[in-house]
Amino acid sequence: MSEYRGGAQARTALARRHRVRAWEPLPWIVALGFFFAFPKHLGFGTEVLVTILFALSLDLVLGYAGIVTLGHAAFFGVGAYTVGMLAKHGLWNEPLTSLALAGIVGAAVGLGSGLVLLRTRGLTLLMLTLCTMALLEEAGNLAHTWTGGFDGLDSLPIAPLLGRFEFSPLYPTTQYLYVLVVLFLCFVFVRTLVYSPFGQSLTGIRENILRMPAVGAPVPRRLAVCYTLSAGIAGIAGGIWAQANAYVNLGTLGLDRAATVLIMLALGGRGRLYGAFVGAIAYMVLSHFLSKIYPTAWQLGLGLLLVVIALFAHNGILGLGETVWRRLRVSRPLNMGAPQHRTPNPPL
Amino acid sequence: MTAPLLETRALTRNFGALLATREVDFRLDAGARHALIGPNGAGKTTLVNLLAGVISPTRGQVLLKGRDITGVGQAERVKLGIARTFQINRLFRGLSVLENVYIAVAERMGVAPSMFRPAGRRTDVVNESMHLLDTLRLTADAGRRVSELPYGRQRLVELAIALALSPEVLLLDEPAAGVPSAESHIILDAIDRLPPEIAVLIIDHDMDLVFRFAQRITVMVSGAVFASGTPREIGADPEVRAVYLGQTARG
Numbered sequence: 001m002s003e004y005r006g007g008a009q010a011r012t013a014l015a016r017r018h019r020v021r022a023w024e025p026l027p028w029i030v031a032l033g034f035f036f037a038f039p040k041h042l043g044f045g046t047e048v049l050v051t052i053l054f055a056l057s058l059d060l061v062l063g064y065a066g067i068v069t070l071g072h073a074a075f076f077g078v079g080a081y082t083v084g085m086l087a088k089h090g091l092w093n094e095p096l097t098s099l100a101l102a103g104i105v106g107a108a109v110g111l112g113s114g115l116v117l118l119r120t121r122g123l124t125l126l127m128l129t130l131c132t133m134a135l136l137e138e139a140g141n142l143a144h145t146w147t148g149g150f151d152g153l154d155s156l157p158i159a160p161l162l163g164r165f166e167f168s169p170l171y172p173t174t175q176y177l178y179v180l181v182v183l184f185l186c187f188v189f190v191r192t193l194v195y196s197p198f199g200q201s202l203t204g205i206r207e208n209i210l211r212m213p214a215v216g217a218p219v220p221r222r223l224a225v226c227y228t229l230s231a232g233i234a235g236i237a238g239g240i241w242a243q244a245n246a247y248v249n250l251g252t253l254g255l256d257r258a259a260t261v262l263i264m265l266a267l268g269g270r271g272r273l274y275g276a277f278v279g280a281i282a283y284m285v286l287s288h289f290l291s292k293i294y295p296t297a298w299q300l301g302l303g304l305l306l307v308v309i310a311l312f313a314h315n316g317i318l319g320l321g322e323t324v325w326r327r328l329r330v331s332r333p334l335n336m337g338a339p340q341h342r343t344p345n346p347p348l
Numbered sequence: 349m350t351a352p353l354l355e356t357r358a359l360t361r362n363f364g365a366l367l368a369t370r371e372v373d374f375r376l377d378a379g380a381r382h383a384l385i386g387p388n389g390a391g392k393t394t395l396v397n398l399l400a401g402v403i404s405p406t407r408g409q410v411l412l413k414g415r416d417i418t419g420v421g422q423a424e425r426v427k428l429g430i431a432r433t434f435q436i437n438r439l440f441r442g443l444s445v446l447e448n449v450y451i452a453v454a455e456r457m458g459v460a461p462s463m464f465r466p467a468g469r470r471t472d473v474v475n476e477s478m479h480l481l482d483t484l485r486l487t488a489d490a491g492r493r494v495s496e497l498p499y500g501r502q503r504l505v506e507l508a509i510a511l512a513l514s515p516e517v518l519l520l521d522e523p524a525a526g527v528p529s530a531e532s533h534i535i536l537d538a539i540d541r542l543p544p545e546i547a548v549l550i551i552d553h554d555m556d557l558v559f560r561f562a563q564r565i566t567v568m569v570s571g572a573v574f575a576s577g578t579p580r581e582i583g584a585d586p587e588v589r590a591v592y593l594g595q596t597a598r599g
Contacts, residue, residue, distance in 0.1 A: 007478060010446040010491030014474060018466035197454045198463040204451040207440035215452040216426030
């Protein structure tokens with residue numbers, strides 16, 4: 001009867017939601033196709049892939065755990081400077097190990113700051129994440145013997161990948177494929193995480209943080225773990241950015257970067273994994289072309305798009321797509337079953 | 349006389365100058381059906397918050413099976429067997445009914461920190477969640493998003509989350525509050541069918557429910573225990589009638 005059908009459907013939906021869907025290889029095929037189709041734009045492509053990785057790390061805290069932060073670039077910058085300072089001062093320049101270090105340092109800073117910050121909520125939390133980042137930025141500015149100060153560190157002597165593949169600034173084929181592989185590995189990790197019981201408890205925190213202690217969940221600890229993992233991935237994104245560009249500057253941990261990644265995620269749709277992909281690509285491609293067409297006022301176009309998204313689709317491009325898709329499916333007469341619903345996000 | 353399951357000694361809590369709870373000595377026995385009544389502002393919800401560990405008392409003690417748990421936090425008290433529901437729904441509104449219960453069951457079974465196995469593959473958690481939904485007759489709604497359910501069924505999910513914690517003590521803060529009378533029987537039936545081994549403390553204004561359900565009633569007025577006894581004693585107490593039953597009873 002309908003009772004059993006409803007229960008069985010719910011059980012099946014939960015048992016299957018982590019399965020790889022038919023379209024999921026598509027972004028990776030596109031990314032590989034880009035490598036062969038646009039060999040002259042691999043620099044831009046690499047930048048996009050790094051940004052996707054960074055946006056993905058933000059999605060974990062913002063989209064799944066519901067932590068609104070304006071300071072996520074802090075971890076990106078810490079990762080970038082880890083790679084940059086080690087290489088510039090002749091301490092260590094092997095790419096894979098220094099990237100791992102960038103992740104570890106990012107995670108450590110995330111854990112340290114998270115243990116303090118995550119006791120607060122809402123606007124206080126937002127301001128404190130911003131302050132943490134500003135403090136790190138100023139520290140980077142002051143410690144110029146190590147960090148290069150305002151000028152940053154350039155011409156980083158990054159060793160060839162696996163001892164064989166050079167990072168060439170003019171033909172960034174190595175960078176592109178390297179970033180693609182790292183992005184894929186991090187994506188698999190995040191995807192596994194969000195569909196696990198841990199990920200489910202993060203969505204619980206996002207949906208009702210006050211109920212979670214009443215089901216026995218150690219909310220501060222779980223948020224700290226999530227924040228640490230996310231900071232680690234952001235650190236990897238920053239580290240790989242420094243390796244790919246062979247330089248690092250204070251812009252890696254500035255408000256500009258932190259706000260941009262937040263906008264990208266809002267644009268793509270948070271709490272959806274692929275929102276990071278869609279948002280980063282949409283934002284970067286749009287700014288690329290808009291700045292060519294209207295060199296003086298191109299940000300106006302982006303601003304207008306954001307207003308439209310904020311007003312009519314606060315679940316981003318993917319959320320909009322899901323709504324349209326659902327309407328189309330429901331309106332088909334043969335499909336009478338209960339539609340599958342995605343989690344809506346509360347407005348930011 | 350058996351040792352009480354949950355007990356308070358001279359429990360006092362003030363918010364600034366307001367004495368929300370004053371010198372409350374309260375006991376809840378194993379398997380009890382205990383009602384807490386009193387006019388609005390009498391401190392009933394504050395007492396539940398003190399018992400659940402949401403707030404800490406200014407003075408006094410909370411004991412569970414004779415052990416002092418006054419300093420134990422909310423999440424840890426859940427692990428010790430104290431669960432509660434909220435007067436105003438606190439649900440995971442964007443998630444399905446099954447996921448709502450899953451979150452609670454996963455916490456109780458210690459599965460929630462697990463990061464690498466898909467949640468849906470934890471059939472032990474899923475089966476337990478579905479079984480619980482079945483006992484509350486929520487199976488048909490398992491896949492629906494909580495925010496889409498009628499309010500009465502949402503109240504049932506509120507109860508389901510608490511029951512998913514397998515509590516020894518269940519604190520129900522106005523379980524039928526806000527439910528239209530046409531739907532309230534769903535909640536009342538569910539409360540009637542609660543496992544007898546759970547000690548239940550219920551706050552409610554519905555005197556029909558209270559007198560039908562409770563084996564023992566505690567009346568609070570202005571933060572203090574005004575009277576305590578069997579439903580018969582409380583119903584016959586002229587002072588209780590004067591301060592509460594006679595004036596505001598709806599039944």
